[in-house]
Amino acid sequence: MSAAVQSRRDWLLSDRPASRAQARLGRAYVAWRRFTANRLAVVGLLIILALVVVAALADVLAPYSPTIGDLKNARLLAPGAAHWFGTDDLGRDIYSRIVYGSRWTLYVVILVAIIAAPIGLLVGTVAGYAGGWTDAILMRVTDIFLAFPKLVLALAFVAALGPGIENAVIAIAITSWPPYARIARAETLTVRNSDYIKAVQLMGASPFRIVLRHIMPLCISSLIIRVTLDMAGIILTAAGLGFLGLGAQPPLPEWGAMIASGRRFILDQWWVAGAPGGAILIVSLGFNLLGDGLRDALDPRSGDQ
Amino acid sequence: MTSAISVDRLEVIFDRFRALKGVSLDVQPGESFGLVGESGSGKSTLLRAIVGLAPVASGGIAVNGKTLGPRRDKAFYREVQMVFQDPYGSLHPRQTVDRLLQEPLAIHGFADSEKRIERALDEVGLGKGFRFRYAHQLSGGQRQRVAIARALILEPSILLLDEPTSALDASVQAEVLNLLEEVRRRRKLTFLMVSHDLAIITHMCERLMVMQNGGTVENLAASDLVERRVTKDYTRNLLRASDGFVRV
Amino acid sequence: MSALLDVEDLRVTFPTRVGLVEAVRGVSFSLGRERLGIVGESGSGKSQTGRAIMGLTPPQARISAKTLSFDGIDLLAASPRERRALRGNRIAMILQDPKYSLDPVMSIGRQIVETLRTHEKVSKAEARERALAMLEAVQIRDPKRVFDLHPHEVSGGMGQRAMIAMMLIAGPEMMIADEPTSALDVTVQLEVLGILDRLVSQRGMGLIFISHDLRLVSSFCDRVLVMYAGKVVEQLKASELSQAQHPYTRGLLNCMPRIDADRHPLPVLDRKPEWAA
Incomplete structure (x- = not known):
């Protein structure tokens, strides 16, 4: 048994991979080993996995409906056996709302990452590789976006687009790509004059191909790290918009909106705002720990082991 | 007979710095020429100007009789390839040898890439075992062999080194120099080779040009160096320096 | 021996x-x-x-x-x-590339003076004199000018001479x-x-x-x-x-x-x- 494990490990760590798949898996395995060497990062990963599981199984895990409460008998009950995290002013079970709210948190986080990271990557690598006018124009646009405080800009967008969680996502995505563009550009500038990029140029590759196939892969790991570390901020911005009433609209169980509605009772019924606050805290922490671990595992500068 | 490479009063200027001051040279097909x-x-800079990596201010470059404009087309890169100095910097850090060799074939639309990659690796003495390694899993000499394989896979007629x-x-250097001579003989390549080491140039090349501060000092045949028939003081200094330290 | x-x-x-x-x-x-x-x-x-x-x-x-x-x-x-x-x-040591062993933000002369003064109690004026003499000893033609230059302003050969000067100023017995x-x-x-x-x-x-x-x-x-x-x-x-x-x-x-x-x-x-x- 352990001999089999040992031989599989040797196969993965081999200096002489015999196939494309083995080379790729070996590389992933080395990164995984570096990642798991950092205990806190594993904790972060477990938190994020737990979030995904909770979101997927919300229907099973939540004992009550997240939107329909028992106004007559269950208003503002303290945490107890029947309602683990208590109930809110409309008699809704807070635990169930948090469980369903995890879906909205994931929704926001994933959509923002899918929209913002590719925009930033594209703008940054194109600006860095092309240089000259293209670079100047793209980076000035980036600077303009960076010059506004993120939340204020997001507020302006939501105000223009109308409140709602989809618009909140779009607003956050629009405000969070500029730092990614900066990172991707800086990374591109360090590699664009390297001999290995020159060598591809001398193969007759088009600029488009060089950026897409040779420069982007080098920027992706620093971008993944940055995006993961930004997740906490994105969750908080989404919560902030929700709190201001510009994000998720009632009765959606979005965590930020829940805090906002619990604010009125914060002194007497602390759990109404405290429970979603705790959830945001834990998930943000999870993303930060994961990001730190990814930095150790994916850092391009330690790519040569 | 048209020259393989013909450079005519070439000037290269980087931000006001004149890196090349009107250099001319002529390399015959199949010849090995040293700088x-x-x-x-x-x-x-002269090599980089030929492949289009340095800004040409004036003068002309012709390859196989065709005068080159400011842009190099795909066909040019099938005739002329280059091997860089630093084997640690010239291979992409996130690509396997397989990917590195695939790339030129994909760009130029070769169909039988499997066979070509295997043949290229065999030719530079690496074999199949190296095909799926990353650059960090190779020694300096092996990396340079991969770089040579990559340059040869498009079957160019001219190799810039x-x-x-x-x-x-030193021991790895001997192996790589032998490999270069072997592929040159087998493929009847034209070499334009740059080195600071007179001994390497005399070993590898038939004719050479001594350069200083962006200009030509003198043109020699390798046999001139062997018999120490040089006319310029600068070349004489270089020759003396290559003998090692002499206590006064 | x-x-x-x-x-x-x-x-x-x-x-x-x-x-x-x-x-x-x-x-x-x-x-x-x-x-x-x-x-x-x-x-x-x-x-x-x-x-x-x-x-x-x-x-x-x-x-x-x-x-x-x-x-x-x-x-x-x-x-x-x-x-x-x-x-x-x-004991002194000289490394391959002077670019990495000289402090980029300090003038060459000051680096030599500092080295000397950490090992010997000498006045500033005397340290300067000895640094200039040392630069001359490594055959730098215009020691007064080089004294005030920063490492990035000199060529590789000049940098390595400055490095040797810096290493030899305290009079080591082994290098x-x-x-x-x-x-x-x-x-x-x-x-x-x-x-x-x-x-x-x-x-x-x-x-x-x-x-x-x-x-x-x-x-x-x-x-x-x-x-x-x-x-x-x-x-x-x-x-x-x-x-x-x-x-x-x-x-x-x-x-x-x-x-x-x-x-x-x-x-x-x-x-x-x-x-x-």
């Missing part, structure tokens, strides 16, 4:  | 993912007031030998030796403070030069070596010259150690290099192209596993 000089002599062995140990 | 440096059974071990790797495996030699060359290819342990003597081995590595003493001082037993006092003052001229052009290389040679013999210093270039070392040094895979495979007088016995030394000598020999293909080194044993 010798110290740092700042412009020898590497920019100090291909200066970052390697 | 009393030995300045005694090294017996020096070992340097690095922990890695796959276990311990011995970079230096039992090196022994002694150095008098002479020029000793250590030659080897990359990975031979020549640089780690120099660093271990200097006390510049990375902290995760382990050093052991039966003897490692400089002028009777046990270097392995010495405290970090004592070793710091030795470094620069009595370790690790590839001091490999980053320089051949003609500049010989000038710098000439300066080094003159200063070493004038001051009666011991010099360890570490290089990959067997021919250069043999033309410069009195004695040569040839290292392979962490061990000294051969020790010989520089003048008797042509009578080298070990196949590795002979192979290394043979495989370099020569201007006056027409050998195609070049003889290559056939590495035997027993050399490393």
